[in-house]
Amino acid sequence: MVRLPRRLENELGCKDYRVATHTTQASVTGEKERNLAMVMIHDKVWFHSAGTSARYAKKRAAEAALEALDGLPEFEFRKRYRCDCVDSEDKADKEDETGGSW
Numbered sequence: 669m670v671r672l673p674r675r676l677e678n679e680l681g682c683k684d685y686r687v688a689t690h691t692t693q694a695s696v697t698g699e700k701e702r703n704l705a706m707v708m709i710h711d712k713v714w715f716h717s718a719g720t721s722a723r724y725a726k727k728r729a730a731e732a733a734l735e736a737l738d739g740l741p742e743f744e745f746r747k748r749y750r751c752d753c754v755d756s757e758d759k760a761d762k763e764d765e766t767g768g769s770w
C-alpha cells in the first residue's frame with residue numbers, strides 16, 4: 669500500500685498537509701479516552717477517524733485519505749483541496765495582471 673506522505677508529496681507535489689491527533693479525556697468513570705485523528709490538507713480537515721487507540725485512528729484516517737486520493741489526477745487534487753504548492757514555486761514568472769478571476 670502506498671503511504672500517505674509519498675502519495676501527497678511525491679505524486680501530487682503537495683507539501684502542506686499533516687496528520688494531527690487529539691485526545692479527549694474520559695469524563696465519565698469507566699469510559700475510555702477517545703482519540704481523534706485528522707488528515708489536514710492546506711489547513712482544512714478532510715478526513716478524520718475516532719477511536720480508543722490513537723494509532724488506529726490515525727491509520728484509518730490516513731487510509732480514508734488514500735482511498736479518496738486514489739486515482740485522482742493532479743489537477744483535480746489541486747482544485748478540490750485548494751492546493752497551490754506547485755504553482756507557488758513559479759509564481760514570480762506569472763505575477764502579472766492575470767488576477768484570480770476565472
Ligand SMILES: [Zn+2]
Binds near residue numbers: 752
Ligand atoms: Zn499543497
